[in-house]
Every structure is written in C-alpha cells, then in structure tokens.
Amino acid sequence: MRFRFPRTLDLGLDRGKSSDVDGPESAAGQRETTLASHEIREKEAAVAGDSDTGDSGSEKVDADAQRGVQLAEAVTEVWTRRDLILAYVLIWIIEFVLGFSSGIVGTLTPYVTSSFAMHSLTATTGIISSLIGGIFKLPFAKIMDIWGRPQAFILMIASITLGLIMMAGCNNVKTYCAAQVFYNLGYYGIDFALTIFIADTSKLRNRSFMIAFASSPWLAVTWCYGPAANSVLDTMGFRWGFGIWSIILPITCAPLCLLFLRNQRKAIKLGLIPPRPSRGTPFQTFIYYCREFDVIGLLLISAGLALFLLSFSLYSYQKDEWRSPLIICFIIFGGLLMIAFGLYEKYLAPVTFIPWTLLRNRTVIFTYIMAASIYLAWYIWDAYFFSLCIVLFRQSITQASYIGNIYTVGSTFWALVIGVAIRFNGRIKRYALFFGVPMTILGVGLMVHFRQPNVNIGYIVMTQIFIAFGGGTLVICEQMSVMAVSRHQNIPAVLAMEAMVANIGSSVGLAIASAMWTGIFPKKLAENLPASAQADLATIYGDLTVQASYPPGSPTRDAIDKSYGQTQRLMLITATCLYSITLVSTLFWEDIDVKNMKQRTKGLI
Template identity: 45%
Template sequence: MAINLSQGGNFDAEMGRPELEKLGGTRTSIHEGDKEDKIPDRSPASSFEDSQVDTKFQPGVQDVEAVTISWSKTSLAISYVLIWFVYALQGIVSGVSGSLLPYITSGFAEHSLTPTTSVISAVIGGVTNLTIAKVLDIFGRPQGYFVCIILTTVGLIMSAACNNVEAYAASQVFYIVGINGIGYSLSVFVADTTTLRNRALMQSICQSPYIITAWFAGPIATAFLNGPGWRWAFGMEAILTVVVTLPLFGFFMYHFMKAKKQHLVPKHSSGRTLLESAIYYLREFDAVGLLLLSAGVAFFLLPFNLYMLQAKGWSSPILIVFLVLGIVLLITFGIWERFFAKTSFIPWSILRDRTALGACFASFTLFLSNGCWGAYFTSFLQVVNGLSVTHASYCVQTMTVGSILFCIPAGAVVSYTGRYKPLALYVALPLTLLGSGLMIYFRQSDQNIGYIVMCQVFLAISGGAFMVTAEIAIMAAVVEHQYFAVSIAVLGMFSSVGTAIGYTISSAIWQKKFPESLAQHLPPDALPDLAVIYGDIMTQLSYAVGSETRVAIQHAYADAWKYLMIAATASWAIGVVSVLLWRNINVIGIKQTKGHVI
C-alpha cells in the first residue's frame, strides 16, 4: 500500500511566504451533530485567475502551478500514464523485497530479527518525508522526486552487497526512505493535479498496478531464491528503478522548462552567500529536530526488539543505555522544538485541527495494527499452513490487491457524495475489528487457509477505506495548496511511526513467546536444536509436514500468533476515537488547484 518539512509558523519573508494561519474553529463552520460540516472555499485560487501563479506560495508550489497552467490535457494524461508505471515498479520492488526478507535474515541465522531490521528504517523513512516535503516545496517536485530515486537505488545496491544483518538494516534506511519518498512524491503529484473531490478516486486508479504486480512478487522471489540468489534480485530492482522512474522526472522537467520559457515561473533570488544559504537550509529543514526525533524514537524502540538476544535481558547495560538515551533525545526534541527551533520540524498548527489530528492517528493505528503481525505473516503461512514462497506471497498480496480494489469504489463514493467520514466509521472500523479478531481464532494449523484469506479480505476492504478517507480528511482540513506536501508527509510520518511501533511489539512478543512455546512443544530429541530452529526458517521448513517436530513448531507459531493478533486488535481502541474526532466535511466545491487538473 502506498502507501508516503514545513513549519507551522513563519515562512521565509524573502520568498514571499505567509505566516500559516491557525487552524481550528475560526476556519470552519461546524453544524449540529457534525452532519453538515462545511468549509467554505478558502483556496487562494478563488481570488486569482486560473492563469496566474500565486506568488505568496513557496517556490516549489509556484513551479508546479506554472506547469499545470501551461501544459495541455494531453500532457496531463501522459503524466498519469507515467505515474501508473512508477507505481507498478514500486509494487514489484516492495513485494519482492518483502518476500525475500525472512530468507535474508535466516541467511545470517537471525530469523527472529525479521521485523527489527525494519524498525529504524521505518522511523527514519517516516520523519524524512517531512524533509522531502521541504525539498518539494522549496526546490520543486521533480527535484525531490529525483533525490528519492537516488536513495532507492543506493539502498538496493547496498542490500545486494550486504554481508550481515547490520549492513542489511543500514541499506534498508536508504531503501525505505527512497521507495517511500517516491510513493509520497507521486501522491503529491496527484494532489497537485486533481480537485479535492476527485483526488481519492485518481489516487486509487494510479495505484491500481498493485492489483497486477502483487501476483508477480512471489514467482520472481522464488525464481531468484532457486536460481542466482537474493542478492541478484536486489541488483535487478536497482536497474528497474532507474529505467522506470527517470522518464517521469524528465517529463516534469521538460514542462517546467517550458513554463519557464513562457515566463509563468516567478523568478526567485535570495541574495544569500553559499554559507548563508547552508545555514538557512539547515534551519529551514530543522536538521537538529530531524536528528533528535529520528534517533530518539529509534533508540527508544530498539531495546524492545533486542532484549531477548542479550544474556542479561533487560539488565544488559547496552539496552539500558539505548532506552535512557532514547528518552533523553525525545525530551530534548520537545525542548528544542518549543524554545530553540527557528522553523518547527513538526507543523504543530496543522495538528491543532481535530480532523487532521484524527486522520493522523487513524493512519497511525492502521499501520501499528498491521505491523503487529505483518512481519512474520509470510513465515507463518509457510511454516503453519505449508504454503510455498509463491503461494504465501499470493496470500499476503490479497490484502494489497483487496485494498487497492476497494480504494477505487471508495474514491468514487467520496467523489459522488462529498463525504468521507461515514465510509470510515460504518465500513472500515467494523471490518478491521472483525478481520483482526477472527485471525486470533484461525491461527491454528488445522484451520483451512481459506479462513485466513477471508480475514485478509476483511482487512483489505477496511485498509482501502482508511487509505482513502484519512488522506482526504487531512487535506480537507488543511485546504491551501501550499500545504499539500506537508499534510501528506505528516500523515506518512504517523503511518511510519505506527509501523515501527507495531514491528517493535511484534518482535518483543515473538522473542518472548515463540522460544518459550518451542521449549514446551518440541520432542526431546529436537530440544538440542532449539536455537537453530528458532533462528532459521529454512530449518523450520526442513521438517516434514505432519512430523512431530514440525507439529511442535506449528504449535509454537500459533501460540505466539495469538498474542500478536490480540495486540493488533486491541490497538484499534485508538483508531475508533480517532475517527470520531473527524468533522464530516463536504469536499464538493472546495477549490485548491488551478490550470489543467482532473
């Protein structure tokens, strides 16, 4: 799922950027029962002709407005074709990498660390979207997109060359920041070129390649595992990334230069020296805040992932240092943002709006819940249900395909009715509670795999509805075009932090419950191999289905899985409250973009 740094206060006066107004009651009209909440047309475009670029906006926003004003409807259509192909690439790369992950960690005898390798990358990938938002707004959409292409390619090359879990985890930081940034940049492109009413529908159509690519990931991963090896898979992905993503970059740059020749792009001159520019951008991107938050969350979460690997458990000095350091860094981040940051890393003004805040926490809960069980799901299907890598990937991709399939009618409903809250409240919430709750029961090896698929369909429908409604909710609350990038980035940050916390919960439960249950169920002759069985999925799969040892391993999986799904289901208490916070805003008639848009 596509799933994807601006100040909430003053912008640079030299660039002609206004102070962000406070969000809240003064900006909305709320009627009784939240049934008829309406936001009047607050778009700056309402006071300008569609043929004019709003010079009060940030340079990157001005540039994209110049492009949409100057290009034709044919160019708009071509851009969406290219976006479709980039989403197809993202689906293949993400699917193949996810299918290979258990085998990569097992290759280093660290299968239990499967989710841990993604914790740091998920955190950094989330918070850096706010930095990418700054690049998109200040330097331009194509420029930020190009940076993400470079990061993705570097990360994939590093993955192909890694020799241990630590090196692989480091490569994932580059890869996740890059691949999430590509998806995030595409979301901003779609927002720039659509009306709010049709945005969810067009975003869903652009993500429709996942319906096709979902079925390719398993066979491709299997072919590489049975052939040249997983390293060559990453090499292939690096080449594909460059070949597929660059045409869209070139297309946008061509139209930007065309708009520039037509004198539609305002000239920007800061008058700063090189040193002054470096200081300015460090402040504008809030580099200190970015470092403090990323490091603080990562150090705080890592001990929960690693404590079972330490001989002294929680008494291990390194874990105590990590935990204390994480808490200190997070407190320091709060102090820095409150008293010292010239440009706030987190746009607090946006989060003061209850609809925007509720959308963020709904997205946070969705990814936290999925993170509680998603990292071990492929392993579970292979070991407990006896599926091959290919068939396991098909089952995993059921949720991806179902989410995208439902996104399209969900987007059409929002486009037709102008409402998004009923879809989340009366469709998404009940189905996600039903799907995750039933997974607690259908975790046993004697249950038909069809029941697992059924639960995945329920979760897919709810996930698709939340993907559509959360993004529309925050963008309906934060209407102005210049805040598109940052609002999507804030939503993505909450999603990524939710994923990281979900992975942490998953890892902590797994490392505690799985080896304990193995020790209880393994036959006496297999007990000496407990550590090897625990750390390597290939060893787990080497025991024949129906053998005493394989049955014991399946029981251990099921025991640990129960706690994973209980955590995933219980987390939705946050989600229920979050959706109830939303105002029922009618998005029909809210004008945000100009030029040739959909």
Template identity: 50%
Template sequence: MRLRSPLDRVVTADVPVVDDAAVNEKRALDKEANLSTGLAGADRESNDSSDEIDTTAQAGVQRIEAFTKVWTKRDLILAYVCIWFIYFVDAMQSSMSNSLVVYVTSDFMQHGLTATTSVLSGLIGGLSKLPLAKVLDIWGRPQGFVICLTCLVIGLIMMAACNNVEMYAAAQVFYWVGYNGVIYTIGIFIADTTHLKNRGLLLAFASSPYIITTWIGGPLAKAFLNGPGWRWGYGAFAIITPVVCSPLLYLFWINTRRAKESGLLPARPQNNRTAWESTKYYAIEFDLLGLLLIVTGLALFLLPFNIYSRQPLGWRSPLIISFLVIGFVLIIAFVLWEKYLAPKTFIPYDLLKDRTVLGACILAGTLFISFYIWDSYFFSFLQTVADLDVTPASYVMNIYSIGSCFFSFIVGFVIRYTGRFKPIALYFGIPMTILGISLMLKFRTEGVNVGYLIMCQIFIAVSGGTLVICEQIAAMAVTTHQYIAVVLAVESMFSSVGGAVGSTVAAALWNSIFPERLMEYLPEETKGNFTEIYGSLVVQRSFPVGTPTRTAINLAYSEAQKWMLVASTVIQVVSIVSVLVWRDVRIKDFKQVKGLVI
C-alpha cells in the first residue's frame, strides 16, 4: 500500500478569484480536494488567517515561522542586506564563469563541448532541488543552506584544479548543485518573510546585483586570463563565497536560539533508529532510487546528441546507441517505479494537477529550452563574427541580466499595486520574447551591426524580467506556506531540465551544422587545420577579419546560429499555451506567511 504524501492535502484554490465562473471552479476544486483528503477548506483558511505557528506543518516550516516571530526589524533588514551581498558575489562569479568557460574548453582543444559541459550539471542541479525542498521542510532552512554552500565551494575548488573537460564537467555538477541550491534556499527564505503581494518586488531586489555585476564579470575574467589564469578565477571565489555567506548563517543561528529559548520551536521527535534504519528511512523519504533513475536516464539519453559527432561512426557508434537505449529504458523504469512501486514519489504529482502550477512549470521549462538554444554559443559568436573582445562581448551577453533584473522591479511594483500577474505575462511578456528571438534570425549573421544584436537582447531581457517573476508568483499563489518550498522546487526542476534540453539541442545543432559548413567554406590552404580551428575559439580569432579563413568561420557560425534561432522561436508556441491555462488569481490581500515579514 502506498504511503500518502503530505502534498495530497494541498488546497489549490483557496485564493481570491476574479469572476463567477472562477468562483464555481474554486468550489469544485475545493470539493475534490476535500473529498480526497478530509481537510475542509474552511479549516485551512482559518488556519492561514491566524498568526499562530501551524502545528500541522513540517518541522522546517514550523521553525521558520518561529524564527520570524522572535527576530527584530533590525534583523530583518540585516538579513536582506546579507542576501543582497550573497547574490552580488554569486552573480559576479557566475558572470565571470560565463566568460571563462569557452577558454577552459579551448584550453583542452574541446571548444565544441562548451554547451555539453552544462547538460549533466543542469539536470542534477535542477533535480536536486526536490530533495533539497524536503531538507528545508524536514530539517530547516539553515541546514539546507550549509549543505548547498559546501557543494558550491567543492565545485569551485574542482574547477580550479581540473585537468580535462571531463573533470571540469564533473566540477560543474557540484558547483551548480551548490549555486542553484544557495539561490533557491534564499528564494524560499524570501517567500517565508514576505507577503505574497510584495514577493515579486523582493525577489527583484535580491536579483538586482546582476545589474552591477554585468559590468564586472567581463573585465574580471579578462584580468584573470591576462594575469594568474582562469584557474585562479575559480579558486579566489572558493574563499570569498563562504566568507560572504557567514553573516546570514549567524543570523539564522542567533534567531533559532532565541526561538528555542522562547519555547516556540517544535520539539525534536526522539530518534531510536539504527544507522541502517536511518539510511533506509531517508532513502525512502527522498525517493533516492527515483532520483538516480531519472538523472541517469536523462543524462544518458541527452548526452549522445552532444557527443555523436566525435564518434568515428556517428549515430551508428555502439557507444551512442547504448547510451540512447539505456537512457530510454531508465526513463521508462522511473515512470513505472513512481507509478507502482515508490513508497514516496520523487515528483509531487498531486501538486502538478493544478493547472496554474503545471502551466507555470511548463512555462519555466520552455523559456529555459529556448534561452539555452540561442545563448549557448552566443558568446563565441560575438567574439568571432562580431569581432568583440572578452569585455565588450560580456557586456552584450549580460544585457539580459541587466535588463531582466531592472525590469523585474517594474513588474514587482505592478503586481504589488494591481494584484494581477496573468495579464502581464500573456499580453506583454510572451509577445516581447517572441519579438526579440525572431528578430535575431535576421540580425545574427556575418557583417551585422552590433547595435541590432543589442536591441534584440533588450527585448528578450524585458520579457525575461516579466515572465520569471510572473511564473514564480503564479506557482506560489495557489498553495499554502508549507508547500512553497516544494512548488518552487518543481518549478526550478522544470527550468533545469529545460536548460539541459536546450543545451542538448544547441550542441546537436552546432555539432551537425557548424563543422560541416566550416569544412565546406574553408579555403584549401587552411582545410588541413580544420581540427584546430573547430576545436578552439582562440585559433578561430587568430585569423584576421576579412581574410578568407575568417570569413569562412563567420559564415559557418551564421548558418548554425540561424537554425538554433528557428528552433528557439518555434518552441515559444508552448509558452503561449502554458500561460493561457493559468487562473487569473488576485493576490493583493492574500495572506500566506506569519510573523514579522515585509
């Protein structure tokens, strides 16, 4: 007999609605939820309206509610100052790393694997958030934060010490599990300490450092490349990051102690389990087998699209065929395990039955698929075809970060004062995304003026700042406080899987189009250097602009980029449908959290 998940009790429609049809739909959904769980919607509503700690919530949720009851306004302000600086350092490191990655792969003569290095790390980084959500809910927010910070530092150390692309890719797994986890944990903390109507604005505040670090990442990367080398770029942040995170950890510790002294913390249940029993308990609680099946299955299924061109027989290679077959079998095994055998499922299917949550998750996945298709080789394009140096190329690349973070403030204010998010996404965010990507089809070619590329980046940045805020608010608006961590983990899982799929599509298109066109366009005198030219951005840039070889390289880039942009534009059809299915929820006066919050 299957164990019932706490998510079986999610009430997905206990929110203000817009019209009579929506009211009727709310009643029908409430009735269905109450029949399956025995939990009356009126009871949940009265519980949420009270400022008492929810004793039915999981221990981690009770602890954060106790935390917000004992801390002072000064602590609240200090916490957000700490969060801003953590985001600043992480954004600066991430911006620098985006500029360094092409030089890392080129150092090992594997420039074509630039997108491939992020496939496995993107998958695991996203899928790990569901177990992390359980850590945050069962153990607590500080414990999850420390675990993620440790993974991040290990990843930075491994990247600084790597000797090949394979080790760099493995280091990326640790880094992105840690980086995504730190940002995710902070996002949950923001949700814990803000009213829903203000949450978009505070999420925008937390990401605002990207506006500044955009101008720092490129010069910083160049300084390391021209100075001690890219390895020290990663090594330096392995020291800086934990130092910057320490003040927030201290705030966690001191206020947890206050809550304990006040008698507000839930008593820890006595644990008489043996080591083996504890291992078995947590393996079931976190659905470890399901996690391993889906991560391994997706990785083996997606990797062949990235590496087939490097196999002597291409798609007929035994390695490629075995990866595809085993990956597909493991994905099917995951589905069967989750449906028939898992005591506790990895993916909260009951939560995904809500059309607003599912629509928000699909939108997140679609946006990341589209983004990684057109973005994966954009930095290389800017340095070769547009002939920009590292610093100006990084500025163009990071227009998205600047614009999306800046415009998310505007979206946060609009949501704050209107209490609406669906019209903003549907009538503004989606059209701007389609406009920006489709215009790049015309302008991302050999000989184009960089100003047109900047214009397209601005359009996409504005839409990105709109849709990311709206999708997260949509997912959180239809659930209660104790399920926020899980619902954001699911949304993030879709984003990361989408990113992995997008990187895979980008790598597959690149490896099938670019080398073929490059060999076709190269003049006879340099065809003998094909392997070096294909494998290194540095070698590509070594040929002066206007020479036949550089022109051939630029034309091959343009051809590959064209088909990437076609794929990126077409996938936006799914984005339109995913927003249309959202309920038009009004969140202006919706109370979701307790204690001293913003």
C-alpha cells in the first residue's frame, strides 16, 4: 500500500459537531468535543513549532490503513501531555509487576512439577509454552492492526490472568503446561503491546530512550524475585504464589486500559476516523477478516516455525537424537512450510503480513540477519555459563546467579545511556557498528582466554560488563533500525518478524551448544581423568553436583576443570567467529539519522 493524503482535521471536526447538534441531549458532549478540539489545536501549534527538526508528521490518519492502525493514529491527535505522562508511568509499573511475576513463576515451576512427581517434565513444559508464546507475536501483530491496540491489550490481560488461575488450581502437569501456554501468550503479548504503544506515541529521536525506560524495572526486579519466591514457598505455598498474581496483574493493568479506551473514544467522537464500513453478511464478514488477518500466511509460518523450532528443542529426548525420523520430518516440513510462506506472501496473498517491498529493504534484511547472528552466537557461549561458574570458578549458586545477571542489569542500564545519546545524535548505525558490536566481540573474545582454570573470577565479571554494554546498545539500535524505515502500520509486523528471527537464532544456538558440549566434553574427560576416576566418567559427565563435589586441587577436579576450559574454548571461538556476521550485517544498514528524519507518525514524547 502507498500513503494517501489524509483527510483534513477540520472536516473530521465538522462531522463530530454536526452529529452532536442533531440531538438535544448532549451539551456535555459538546463541551468535551470543544475541549478536545482545543487540545488538538494546541498540539498542532506545538508540532508546527518543531517542524524544523523534521520530526513532525504531515499526515494524521492513513485512510488506507487497517482499522486498528487508524485508531492508533487518531488517538495520537487527542492525547494530552498529562495523560501521556501518566500512561508512561503506568507502563513502568506494569513492566515491573510483569517482570516480578515472571521471575517468581519461573522459580516456582520446578516445585509444581515435582509436586506431581514429574520433575523431569519441567524443561518440556517450558519449551512448549515459550515456543507458542514466541510464535504468537506474529498473529498478535495482526490483531493489534485490525481490532485495535486497547482491545488486543485487554485480550492479553485475560490470557495471562487465566494462565495464573489455572496454575493456582492445577492438579496435574498437563493442566500446568496448558496454563503456562496461556501465561506466556499473555506475558509476551502485554510486553509487545506496550512496545507498540511506545512506537505509536513517541518521536523517533526519543523512542529509543522510552523503550529503554520501559525496560528499566529489570534493574530492580533482577534482585527481588529470588528472595520473594523463597518467601512464597516458605509461607503460602506455590498455589497462592500464582493466585495472588492473578489478582495483582489485572488490577495493575486496568488503569492503562481505561486510559487507552477513553482516548480512543474521544478520537472516534471527534470524527477523526472514517466510520466502519459494513462487511455484509456474517459469512462475508468472516471472509473479510480471514483475508485481513492473512490467515493462510499466518498458518504457514506458524506451523513451519513450530515444527522447525521444536526439532531443536526436543531432539535430545529422542533415542536417535538428530537421526530420529520424527526430528528429520520436523526439520524438513518446517523448512518447506516457511519457504511456502515466502512464496505465498509474494505471489498469492491478497493482504500480506509485511509488504514485500519492505522485506527487500536492505536495512530490514540485514537487521534480521544481525538479530539472528546475535542470538545464535549468544546461546553457544552462554548455554553452560552457569555450570562454568559453579565448577570451574568455585562460585556458590547465589554468586553464579548474580554473575549471570550482570548482562540483564548492565544492558538495561546502558540502554538508557544509549537512548539519551540517540536523542542528541540520531545516527543509530554508528552506535551499533563502532561500539555495540566491537564491545560484544571484545567481551566474548576475552573469555576465550579467561575461561580457563586458575583465572580470577573478576576477569569474567569484566567480560560480562563489556558484553552487557554492547548488548544494551545493539538491542536498542536493532529495534530502532527496522522501525525507522517502516510505515506506521507495519511496525507491529516488522517487530514480530524480528522476534521470530531471534527465536530461530536462539534455538539453533542452543542446539549447536548442546551438540558441541555432548560431543567434546566427554571426550576431553576421557583424555584428562586419572585412571582411578575413569569408571565414574558417565556420572561425572552427567551431574553438575558430582563435578563440583571433588575437592579443588585433586587430580580428578583438575581434570574436570581442564576439560571445561578446553570445551569452552572451542565454543567461545565459534561464537566469536559468528559475531563477524553481526559486524558485516550492521555495516550494510542505511545510515539513518532518527533525530532529523521526517517521521511517519506524529509522536508526542
């Protein structure tokens, strides 16, 4: 689709006024309309004063856009600055509660499966629910575009609440797995909806900071949820640990929902949106929504992704692993369905998920390649990082957890710094190319040397800080690059596709890490273990507790440490080489200046 010149605001207001005059009932409605009109005129004057920066939009509501996009564009015309500041405060609170609850839910999961004497299914339930939650972003992006942002947000609140209620009341692991699916759908959906709201209401030059601001609760959440989960288990038990969040989360989200709906109603009342056309009979309405949702395309890509990603997650549960007929079928048919999705979108789809011209944009293509390479390399080196801290560096579980959280805290903090920097110098490519990627490569490359026996743990902490600063830069620049080159109505789709690509990279990275570990570590143990410990090789290989139980300085512990170092060295070299893809793909981005480029939507913050 191409942009069309929008209707003038005056025409929209004329329609709103005439509808009020026709009935005798609404003096209050007229006052509300007049007040809202005055607010819009004030905002237009403020934006006009900013026009020299190139950050104002020349259009208001895209007449060709889908209904949800039209609502979002119209609502930006009626937001007051007070309401918008309130909305961002509520977003911060919601993200804090969401992160806090997710940490507790993740901590309690092993205790739930153990209570049903099925602890071994802990990983399986997580794999299935996370996979579905990740893939759901694709159809969820369509829901937001067609039905509207508030409606989609409310749907996700209902999903996460239902999941928590099912967790609290489950009596078997199957019910708990289903509950995790609903929970993850809601969790990923709420987080995604808040990101899209930020994209709808922020200027490009400020958007990176606002996205970082919304993520900043993790600076506190990271340290809070562990003690809270222990307290829950020691007092009320896991059922109330879930149940209390089924009350807190919807209450926390309710004010933002009401704020969304209030401003959406105001925009509709002002006539800023063309009336919803009749879809004809119920069957015609059904066909219309199937076409607008791109149902065939979404089925193809969702089924293809599910099969392809499940193969990487479930191969270790098969007797023949990668040679299993089931895994081979998953990979082949998953790949074919994803290819079919591309062909269908290009040649047959009446309404495409993402315009084909956008998928040919070099910045979009190479951002997706960059995202895949980042997550691919990350999971190769990070998959056994916790075990490394426990065994090789003699850290306690608590200390190892703190070291593992350096990335979360450091990247969240640094994203705020980068957001401020982009506000004043909008060349996002330069931040990624000359700082983000080099810092990441430096951190991972240094670990090739430092992840060895007899190295002080302080050096590992240093490398994690480097990687955190690099990652905080890349995550922000990665999202900003695809949003800057996209039309407003395509932003949910391009971000959903980015999440899909990241999921693929993560799954492949975990599979490579697992294959390298299972192929290299036992061989190195066989080479390094003293003759007295050779009989225990299988036990040592398979049990982290056994590995850490041998006293430091003993021949067996030295052999285990040496095997860890040799295996990790190869995994780190592999990851460092893969980051070269990240560097090259970033090099091919357009040199976009989000500070001065003309914005496709009128952001208010």
